[in-house]
Structures are given as structure tokens and as C-alpha cells.
Amino acid sequence: METIVSILFSGVFNASTLFLVAAGLQVVFGVQKVFNLACGSFYALGAYFGIVVVKSFVAGGFSKPLFILPLIGAGLLLGVIGPIVERGLIKFVYDRDETFQLLLTFAIVMMIEDVIKFIWGTSPQTTGGIDLIYGRLNLFGATLPVYNLVVILCSLIIAALIGYILLNTKFGRIIRATADKKEMGEALGINMKKVYIKVFTLGTVLGTLGGALVIPATAVVSEMGVELIVLAFAVVVIGGLGSMKGAFIGALIVGVLKSVAIFTYPELEMLTIYIIVIAVLVIKPQGLFGGSKV
């Protein structure tokens, strides 16, 4: 029982962070059809910035357990790079072939990597032990850090929020309706430019928030943005490109699968994931929930 709880919990924790990055990827792809390779880089930026904010918060003498508030704030605040990247670079390639868009985001990955190196250097950094303040929980013999639970909870809340926005708000309806149909949106009098900016910003914020939330439980390392793309990519393939539900379920599958592999047959961790990706792409390329035509 303890084992199952452990596997599930670590798998779900893994999944929470993956979900946030993948959701950022999905929302942008769903509307603008741009596969943003830089989603991992935004995540890394959120993590680095989160450390800076938490350190200042603690140094400022504020109440330690409240650190999660400025952390979330940091993630949200950094979303400001969204519109900058979108207006500065992405908007030029909306009319182009998808492959060009992919290449542009690849260029952004390279640039952000060096920006991070320039600002923060290459040494690993942490927020210290501040996440330990929240203590531990004992469930069926398995020890679970409460902070990780908080992260999972935040992801769930965000998932629910996104679901609510998509289903119940005007903005959400526009997103769903005009996905892939820019001309129709414009014909209906919707300012697609504004929609694009908003959507890209949303995608960015999901990434930066994900990075900020996770960082107290881990450490930043150089190139973490590049590493994460591969996993995020696996998630969206399995879940289906463009689908939010897909990002959720896909993240769960990849997260739990990775956890199971580590417990049972650690040798095959990464291989399993790639094989599943290829299998999904072959058997059902739209993934579990993807709708768009291949």
C-alpha cells in the first residue's frame, strides 16, 4: 500500500509540473497553431525568477510560510515576456508554414538559454529549505512532503480555472471557436490580434508559473529548459495536440508511467516514454483527445 501511494504521489507531482508546461504549449497550439518549443525556456525563466523573489522575500524578513504568495506572483509577473515575444517575434510568422514557426521558437530557445546564463550563471541554485516549512504528511506509511501537495493542488486549481475559462467565458468561447480558423474569427468581427496576444501570454504564464511553483521542491540547473521540451512534447503527443484535457491526462500518464518505471524497471525510464510516443503517433496520431486533422 505504501508503495502504491508513493508511486502515485510522486507520479502525480511529476505530472503537475508537466501539465503546466504542456498546457502552455497546448493553448498556444490550439489557437495559433504555433508549436512553441520555448515553453520549457519560459518554465526555466519562471524558476530562476522565483528564486530571486523568494530570496528577497525571506531577506526582507517577511513571514516565511507566506513565501508561496510572492512565488505565485513572480510566476504571474514574468508572464509579461509573453506579449513581448509575441509582438516582437511570433506575430511575423503566423501566415507562414508551421515548420517556420517551429524554427522560430527553436531560435527563441537558444536565445533564452544564453540570457539565463548571462544573468544567473551556471551554478545550480535553490530557494534553500523554505519548502520544508510546510512539513510532511504520513499516508498509509508513505511520507509525503506537504509542499508537493500544495503544488499538486495549485495545478488542479489552475486546470479547473482553465476549464472554466474555456467553457464559460466569452474569451474561452472565442478560443474554442476560432481555433485554427483565423479568417472566420476575423469575419465575425473579433480582434484576432488581441486574442493571439492574450492566448500567447496565457501560454507563457502557465510556463513561468509552473517553473516558479516547482522550484522550491528542486533546484535550477543549466539547460533545464531544453531538457523539459522533450517530456512536454511526449505529453502533448499522448494527450493530443491542442487539447487541454489531453494535456491533463497526458501529463498524468507520463508522470505516473515514469514513476512506475523507476520503481519496477529503472533501466527503461526514458526509452519507455519514447516508445509510447511513437506508438501513439502511429496508432492514433491525434492522441487521446486531439481533434485536429493530421
Add this chain to the structure above:
Amino acid sequence: MKPWQEIMSLKSTKAIILIVVGLLFLGLPLFASQYVSYLMLTFFAYAIMVLGLNLLLGYTGLLSFGHAFFMAIGAYTAAFLTGKFSILYMEVILVVAVIISSLLAALIGLVCVRYIKIYFAMLTLAFGMLFYSFLLKFYYLTGGDEGMRVLRPYLLGFNLSEIPKMQFLTGNYYLYCFFVFALLVFVMWKIVSSPFGLCLKAIRDNPEKAEYLGISVKRYRWYAFIISGAYAAIGGALLAPAIGQVDPGLTYWTHSGTLVFMTLLGGFENFFGPLIGGVVYIFLQDKVMSLTTYWRFIFGAILAFLVIVAPGGIAGVISSLVKKEKRGE
């Protein structure tokens, strides 16, 4: 039309330029430094690889983010044959590399060519990374992260191991690679000028129409995929003895990204574009990496610039300059 543009658009001019460039390449080791000659040697290998990539990208409209996979196959073939099986004949290595990569390309191609655009790019990326994991995991076979040694092969049956390394590389091996390169350029030219090549272009421009006209879109893409894979493998097999060691990094997805970058830089809608891109990239990277440790940023910016402003690459810029005046007449 300005006189220089008039001359530029003549077919015979193009032929003369080709011959001059060819002679320059041939004679380079005589007047350039050893290091520059070595860089040109790597260019020949990369040029073959990007020619193959461009068959897919420029002529068939498919972006592969796993091209480095086939290159690595060629490189590891050279390592296995020379290192583990003591087969040192370069010609054998090249033939085996072509066979293995064609078989793999045929298999993988069956899966990949059903899809286009993003899915094709993603699938090829996944296969490339799968091979990367495989090379790392099965270290008993492949040497894992340490890689494998590549011994000096016999060229045309001659055992040249007595010659000092740099002399070998910038002399005999350079010539050998140049001739293989020239031959493969010629072969590729024939391929894209043939009816097969025209079909590919038709598929790129309008797949539904091509299908309607009776061209089996999937089959032709498959053929293109196999040829491009074979080219990449030859490039990899030529590169391996020059480096002396192969390692899994050769198939990492960012290496595929570099190949795409080269192709885009030179211009993928042009036959010679990728070759221009290859030589510019290699020498540019050499210069920039010496100047700053933030070369990734610079290259990212160049790539972004290319994509946004000059998607036709260098060749695109040149040909638009020529065409502009022509149309303006």
C-alpha cells in the same frame, strides 16, 4: 537590366561559377592553412547531409528534426566496421552505411510519411531521440556516453596509416571526400531534375492535386525519405574518420536542428542553397564561438532573423536581387 545581372542569369555563367568553385575547393589545401582545410573537409560531409535534408525540405516540403539520426548511423557504421570488425575499406564502409540507413529509413519512413508538417517533424525528432537513448543505454555495444573509436580507413584499397594525421586529412582524405561530394552533388542534381524530382515538387506545392494526377504522394515521400537518409549516412560515415570518435551527441535533436539551420541559412528553395548555408555556417560558427561564450544567443538571433525576414536564405536573397531587376524591365 544591369550587366552583372544579365551575366548572372546565363546558364553558362552558372556552369563557369561551378567549375571555378570546384577548382577552388580542390586546390584549397595548397593555399589555405591546415585548420581551414580541415573545416572544409567537415563541410564536404555536412554538405552531403544537407543535400539529403533539402531533398525532403526544399523539394518535398517535409521538415525532419531527426536527420542527424541517419548521420549518426553512418558514423557509427564507420566506428563498428573499423573498430570492432577491422574492416578498413572506406568503400565498404560507405556501401554498408547506405544499406543500413536505407533499410532503417524505409522502415521509419513507412511510419513517418503518413504525416506532414508538425507531426512529421515530431516523429522524426522522437526517432532521433530514441536512438540517442539506445546508444546511451546499450553501452556494452555502443560505448555509451564514451562513444567509439574510428580507425583510419583504407582509401581505394591503399593503406595510408603511415602518413601523419593532418597530412592525411588535408591531403588524401580531403581529395577523397571532395570527389565523393562532387559525385553526390551530381547525382542529386540528376534526381531533382528528373521526373521523380518534378513529382516531388508537385507534391510539395499541392498534395491533393498531385494525388489527383495519379502521383502516389505517400510512396514518393517514402522514396525521398530513403534517399535523404542514405545521403545523411554517407555524410556521417565520411565525417567519422575525420573526428576519430563517435558519440551519442551526434544524434541529439539539437544536432538535427543545426542541419536544418544550415539548410535554411543557405536557402532551401534552391539546389545550391544548402551548400552555401553549410560553408557559411561552419566558418561562422568557428568565428563566433571564439569571440564569445554567448554564441547561442547570436545564432538564435540569426535564425530568428532568417525565419522572419529572409526565409529564402542567402540564395533566396541573391536570386531575388537578380529577379527584381528582370521583372522591373
Add this chain to the structure above:
Amino acid sequence: MEKTRREFVKLVGGAALGAGALLAAGGKARAQTAPAKGVPAERVKIGAMPGLTGVIGVPGTAAWRATQIWADEVNAAGGILGRKVELHMEEETTAKECVERFKKLTLEKKCDVIVGLMSTGNGLAVGPLAEELGQLWLSWDGTTQKGVEETMPKTKFAFKSIDNEAEAIGGAILTAKYFPKIKTIAGINNDYSYGRDCWEAFQAVLKHFNPNVKAVEALWPKLGETDFTSHIAALKKAKPDLIMTSFWSGDVPILMKQAAAVGLFKTIKGCFTTGGGVHYTLKKEFTPDGLILGYNSMYFKWTDTWPLLTRFVKTYHDKYKEYPVYECDHAYFVLQAYKAAVEKCYSILGKWPTKEEIGKALSGIQVPSLSGYRGYREDNIMTCNFFMGITTHKNPYDFVTIDPVEVLTPSQIIKPTAGTKLYEWIKGWKS
């Protein structure tokens, strides 16, 4: 252990006096502004190849910084035999690019010597190249026992680093000393040659002291993994008495943090053979005391009686706001060795020596570096002492340090020649 330690402290005391004298003499005699007789006037070109991004970026950056500090110090004192030094840096990335960069530094920049490289694969590619080009290459790191055994038994120009499993061997020796009663162990190591070799060596040595020890779990996260929650849960389930890891980069603080979150090391002992490579990230908040922690060839607080160390730590900390790590010592040492070899040749020949002559002088040389005397064996492989100890919170920093500090000598942890088979050597130990 005690005897050798006493011997070593004596050696250090004497060396400290010697080093002090050297430094004093050096300060005066070498403030020449012109090159010595028979020595060319142009600067000495030193090529350096540090890895600056990714996991290798942490020690790579440290080594590059140490190289630059050394160059500044030497130039301020007048250079080598009056010739100032000039650094040419090319990044260490993949094997293919390393080979290119090495050729460039040798053929284009015409470097007199090239230092650097830390990855095993890159070393295997560059080693034969150095021999073929006749270029002096002094490696910082990156050789495993296997790499040394197989490829180049007798080199003239390629000088390799320490057989890398030394830290695992040292870790096992200390484990046997401080935790003699453990019965089960688990390992979590990176899934590549170094990680595998360390785990094998650790087990072999431990079994020599404690034949009944059993390994109950072995995990192999890839290099660059950033989340170990699943791994930690698996380790907890296996219930070992001790967990060993050879992590050396950003993964150390992550593992430590995530382990602290579930209290892993409250009941289980730990041996971090190479964790000292990022020691300043191991904050007290999440790093318990009582763990074995290895600092490879340099512990920044080893002693106050070795001026080279004290001065270096201060310079490094003032400049970079961080405390130096072992790679700094490797980088510093190779340059010290080069300088000493050149000077030795000059005192015999009266002119600037050729690369081959310098190579001969380097074999068997002993020079003062940041952590005492260290040198190259006759077969051109580095030797040095290793510093490991038990973590403690009793210090003025926000990260852990070690107390007591065990100094492990080469005879204890490095196999005597390149030709010796590692596991046969371990089996042959008397105690």
C-alpha cells in the same frame, strides 16, 4: 588511516614552509620585465577548453575561473621565465566540436599547451589527437579506470587526469571506517560510465572490508535529471542502511532537498562521494550532518597553513561570491606543473624547451598546488590527495562543511599504474 594522516600532516607542515619560501622567492626573483636569456619574447599561448553549459558547466566554469586567476597571478609576477601568458579559450561541447576546437588551438592559434576537458568521451577523442599532433594536452578531469586501461598506455603529450573512481573508493573506505555495522546499501548514480564505474568500485571496496554487505537497490537517473521524488520513494521502500551516490553537479542539491522533504537521511546513512563539487549549494536547511561527503582533490577549508589555498579561496570568493571547488585545483595544478616543467628544462638546457622536452619533464613531477603537493606519475597520469569527511553544521556559513577532514592519499585510492586492473588491485589489498 591515522598513521598516514600523521605522516601527511608532517609533510604538509614542511611543504607549507617550503611553499612559503617559494612564494617569497618567487615574488622577488621573477618580477622580471624581460624574458630570460634564450627565451622567445612572445607570450606563451595557453589554450583552455572548459565546458560552460549544462551539467559540466558547474565544474567547467570553476576550472576556467581558476585558470584565469592563475594567469593573472603569474603575469603579475613576470610570467614564465619572463614570458607573459595569454589564454585562448574554446568551449568544451561535443566530441566532434572538441576535436575541431583542439585542432584550431593547435594549428591556428599555435598554442604551446592546451589544458582542459572533463568529459570522458571528449578525452578519448582528444587524447590520440594530441599524440598525433604532438600537442601537449593536460587534462583536468574525465578519465575512468576503463578509459585509462584500454586506450593509451604510454603517452608523450597527453597527460591524463586521475582515475575517476578514486572518490568512490575513498567513499567506501570511509564508509567502512565510520559505518562499520551496515548490512545493506543502495545506490543512486547517473546512468553513464562514471556513475556505473563508481557504483562498481564502491561495492568492490566495501565488500573488501565488509564481505556480507548487500546491495538492495540501484537506481540510474539520467545525467541532468531534475526530479527524484520517485527515486527517493523507491529508495525508502528498499530500506537500505546506507545510500551511496556519485552525483557531482546540480543534481546533488536537488536530491538532498527532496530527500529532506521526506526525511530520507533521518534513518538512513548517506555517502556522497563527489558531492563536494557543489558544496556551497548544500545548505544547512536541507543537508543533515553525519553524511560522508567527498570533495575530490580540494576542500576549501582544509588548513590555514597552506598559503596558496588561503590566497586562492579569498581571491575566488571576492571575485565570484562563491567558494571554489575541486576542479579549480585540477586547473591550477596543471598550469603549475607546466610552469615548473618549463623552468626545470630551462635550468638544464638554457633555452625554452620543446613540447616533447616539457612532456618528459612533466612525467613524475611534483608541484605545489592549492591542496598541497601533487603531481604526475611516470606514466603521465595525475595523482593527488582526496579530501572527504563527515558533514557538520558547526561553521559560520549557510552550507555544510566537513569535520573531521580525512585526507586519502594516492596509495590508498588510486591504482598504481595504468596497466593494473582495478578490481585485481582491490582484491590484493592487505587491509
